[in-house]
Amino acid sequence: MQYSERILNTPSSFIRNILKVTDAEDVISFAGGLPNPISFPIDALKQSVNHAIEVSGSKLFQYSTTQGYLPLREYIAEKYNKRQPGLDYKPEDVFITTGSQQALELMSKVLINKDDGIIIEEPGYLGAIQAFTLSQPTFYGVTLEEEGLNLEELEKALQQPNVKFIYTVPNFQNPTGLTYSKERREQIYEIVKKHDVILFEDDPYGELRFTGESLPYIGAGKLENSVVLGSFSKTVTPGMRLGYILTKNHELLGHIETAKQASDLHTNIFAQYVIHDYLANNEYDAHVQKIIALYKEQSDAMLAAMDKYFPAHVTYTKPEGGMFIWATMGNGASALEKFHEAMEQKVAFVPGDPFYTDKKGVSTMRLNYTNATPEIIEEGIKRLGSIL
Amino acid sequence: MQYSERILNTPSSFIRNILKVTDAEDVISFAGGLPNPISFPIDALKQSVNHAIEVSGSKLFQYSTTQGYLPLREYIAEKYNKRQPGLDYKPEDVFITTGSQQALELMSKVLINKDDGIIIEEPGYLGAIQAFTLSQPTFYGVTLEEEGLNLEELEKALQQPNVKFIYTVPNFQNPTGLTYSKERREQIYEIVKKHDVILFEDDPYGELRFTGESLPYIGAGKLENSVVLGSFSKTVTPGMRLGYILTKNHELLGHIETAKQASDLHTNIFAQYVIHDYLANNEYDAHVQKIIALYKEQSDAMLAAMDKYFPAHVTYTKPEGGMFIWATMGNGASALEKFHEAMEQKVAFVPGDPFYTDKKGVSTMRLNYTNATPEIIEEGIKRLGSIL
Numbered sequence: 001m002q003y004s005e006r007i008l009n010t011p012s013s014f015i016r017n018i019l020k021v022t023d024a025e026d027v028i029s030f031a032g033g034l035p036n037p038i039s040f041p042i043d044a045l046k047q048s049v050n051h052a053i054e055v056s057g058s059k060l061f062q063y064s065t066t067q068g069y070l071p072l073r074e075y076i077a078e079k080y081n082k083r084q085p086g087l088d089y090k091p092e093d094v095f096i097t098t099g100s101q102q103a104l105e106l107m108s109k110v111l112i113n114k115d116d117g118i119i120i121e122e123p124g125y126l127g128a129i130q131a132f133t134l135s136q137p138t139f140y141g142v143t144l145e146e147e148g149l150n151l152e153e154l155e156k157a158l159q160q161p162n163v164k165f166i167y168t169v170p171n172f173q174n175p176t177g178l179t180y181s182k183e184r185r186e187q188i189y190e191i192v193k194k195h196d197v198i199l200f201e202d203d204p205y206g207e208l209r210f211t212g213e214s215l216p217y218i219g220a221g222k223l224e225n226s227v228v229l230g231s232f233s234k235t236v237t238p239g240m241r242l243g244y245i246l247t248k249n250h251e252l253l254g255h256i257e258t259a260k261q262a263s264d265l266h267t268n269i270f271a272q273y274v275i276h277d278y279l280a281n282n283e284y285d286a287h288v289q290k291i292i293a294l295y296k297e298q299s300d301a302m303l304a305a306m307d308k309y310f311p312a313h314v315t316y317t318k319p320e321g322g323m324f325i326w327a328t329m330g331n332g333a334s335a336l337e338k339f340h341e342a343m344e345q346k347v348a349f350v351p352g353d354p355f356y357t358d359k360k361g362v363s364t365m366r367l368n369y370t371n372a373t374p375e376i377i378e379e380g381i382k383r384l385g386s387i388l
Numbered sequence: 389m390q391y392s393e394r395i396l397n398t399p400s401s402f403i404r405n406i407l408k409v410t411d412a413e414d415v416i417s418f419a420g421g422l423p424n425p426i427s428f429p430i431d432a433l434k435q436s437v438n439h440a441i442e443v444s445g446s447k448l449f450q451y452s453t454t455q456g457y458l459p460l461r462e463y464i465a466e467k468y469n470k471r472q473p474g475l476d477y478k479p480e481d482v483f484i485t486t487g488s489q490q491a492l493e494l495m496s497k498v499l500i501n502k503d504d505g506i507i508i509e510e511p512g513y514l515g516a517i518q519a520f521t522l523s524q525p526t527f528y529g530v531t532l533e534e535e536g537l538n539l540e541e542l543e544k545a546l547q548q549p550n551v552k553f554i555y556t557v558p559n560f561q562n563p564t565g566l567t568y569s570k571e572r573r574e575q576i577y578e579i580v581k582k583h584d585v586i587l588f589e590d591d592p593y594g595e596l597r598f599t600g601e602s603l604p605y606i607g608a609g610k611l612e613n614s615v616v617l618g619s620f621s622k623t624v625t626p627g628m629r630l631g632y633i634l635t636k637n638h639e640l641l642g643h644i645e646t647a648k649q650a651s652d653l654h655t656n657i658f659a660q661y662v663i664h665d666y667l668a669n670n671e672y673d674a675h676v677q678k679i680i681a682l683y684k685e686q687s688d689a690m691l692a693a694m695d696k697y698f699p700a701h702v703t704y705t706k707p708e709g710g711m712f713i714w715a716t717m718g719n720g721a722s723a724l725e726k727f728h729e730a731m732e733q734k735v736a737f738v739p740g741d742p743f744y745t746d747k748k749g750v751s752t753m754r755l756n757y758t759n760a761t762p763e764i765i766e767e768g769i770k771r772l773g774s775i776l
Contacts, residue, residue: 004501037449061433064627101652127650162390
């Protein structure tokens with residue numbers, strides 16, 4: 001059997017593969033990217049299941065519309081409009097997807113012909129690289145700096161042929177934990193608005209800010225071809241696979257609808273009713289504050305331990321929210337080699353390689369802090385420090 | 389903005405589009421394809437939600453494995469092995485998908501390069517045509533006769549270059565309601581086994597047999613490149629979007645896993661726990677019998693009304709199960725034109741056109757009987773008879 005060119009070129013997830021090793025009971029793992037179970041409001045969701053069934057009965061179980069459950073779309077539009085005045089989203093600008101991973105895949109499906117260009121942060125989100133790769137694009141990596149995308153590289157990449165979109169994670173980026181500054185956002189907007197290109201702002205972590213002030217989106221609310229992606233995976237539950245696309249480009253959404261019909265008809269409608277019922281009948285903001293307090297404590301613990309145990313040549317980001325810290329070894333060592341040494345000491349992280357579309361043997365690593373206590377974090381960083 | 393070639397070539401669902409008209413309150417609609425809500429065991433599923441959360445807690449809400457929930461995969465393997473001795477499926481031969489629609493899309497994604505061949509029943513399942521079209525194949529239609537695929541046409545189609553798979557719905561096919569005979573199944577097997585090609589048997593309705601005896605699969609259990617697709621949509625709930633792939637070709641499943649990771653990471657794990665709990669703790673077979681009894685009554689009512697009200701030139705299939713009857717006008721009239729006349733009389737069906745990959749203006753139509761009472765069915769068929 002001869003498989004398709006596109007699947008033979010798509011990497012299986014390096015992270016999912018190493019998780020098979022790093023998930024062993026006796027390993028301190030900073031390799032995962034799972035939300036802490038505290039972020040699952042289990043009792044309230046259970047109540048919402050029962051309540052939603054009581055109110056809407058068989059509608060939770062029947063086939064449903066491809067765009068998603070209207071009251072949920074209304075809720076989402078309103079939530080964003082409150083968060084950032086001027087966004088002015090309508091329910092018809094909201095499209096529900098089977099997790100935001102599906103949104104990434106649908107977007108490339110409807111936009112990318114083989115060899116078309118995609119501009120992506122370097123390092124960039126692995127799930128996006130995987131999803132986009134299925135459409136066989138040419139990736140143009142633009143260095144992600146402390147403040148955001150490097151502007152010169154961005155301008156140069158936009159000169160390349162058939163560039164369809166720019167993919168960014170402006171808040172607490174995965175893998176680096178970096179957040180674009182207000183000034184850099186404005187500079188990027190000024191550059192992008194001159195081009196016929198879609199600006200993606202993938203924002204799964206945006207609500208999980210534990211320090212500093214919330215910043216406006218780069219293009220949303222101003223740019224015709226702005227697309228924002230959101231998710232309930234980091235604040236309610238990832239298991240139910242609910243994400244969404246926000247855009248005022250309805251031609252794009254029309255194509256997305258056709259692609260989604262062909263891909264899975266519609267997103268689990270039971271889950272849409274339940275999450276909507278949960279959001280409508282609970283103190284969601286208070287719930288998010290609990291998650292933030294926990295993640296701040298964990299992030300602080302990891303940064304303090306790094307300060308104490310990491311050698312001077314290792315630098316690292318100081319996230320204002322989200323789930324990750326990114327460390328860089330100044331001595332040029334291979335993070336992949338260090339990964340194997342670390343596993344011998346029963347501590348795990350993700351070496352940087354899979355986050356680049358065209359680099360290998362890098363000296364960078366991603367560390368997740370949301371799934372361990374401060375004590376375990378300190379012990380793990382101590383072990384790691386001795387290796388680095 | 390320039391969209392991808394593949395999306396510009398993919399039809400949006402004709403059926404989903406006409407449903408906007410045919411769903412009006414005062415229309416008797418045979419156009420849908422929805423299971424009757426009696427097929428949703430709502431109270432039992434509600435109990436299973438509460439029970440599964442009690443037993444497994446946060447596991448229902450966290451990220452999960454791409455292949456699917458192991459106990460559910462074990463249950464499915466065992467169920468098929470009981471149904472047809474010799475299938476001998478293992479849990480690792482079962483892969484959970486976001487409805488079987490996703491299985492169709494994943495299969496074409498991992499197998500089809502542009503212009504590769506797909507052999508499909510003519511008429512064929514619209515959802516499959518849509519999903520496959522995203523990969524820009526060349527379709528080779530093979531006439532679906534009373535007994536199954538036309539053998540001469542099948543042999544000829546298999547001579548075409550780069551044919552990757554044959555797509556069949558052997559039991560109570562959508563749109564025709566036809567079931568492949570035992571003899572034709574064996575003849576197809578003898579032909580297919582000589583070729584390096586995958587034989588798909590998509591079987592969402594197989595359990596809903598109300599007359600005649602259950603028949604063995606064409607290739608499953610015998611053919612190396614056999615793929616069976618199943619679903620819980622027609623017997624438990626379509627709203628939760630749970631389908632699955634059964635195959636012993638693990639190289640294929642490896643590629644499917646990569647494609648699914650990139651497409652939506654994994655299927656809603658909450659739904660997988662709940663459906664498994666339901667299946668493990670309820671009388672599933674008795675539940676299916678209730679659905680069968682209802683659909684038989686409805687099918688009988690529609691056939692009796694057709695016998696009474698349809699003019700002699702109209703012939704129609706007599707399904708042994710499933711949800712559809714297929715009618716053919718012997719006078720060569722356009723079913724699409726008749727559709728508009730019928731809508732004036734407030735009765736709806738699906739004209740045959742979208743079920744063909746290369747025909748227009750056909751004289752065939754699909755009628756669904758699972759969502760109306762025998763009285764309504766008689767009234768609708770009476771109105772339709774006066775038009776035909």
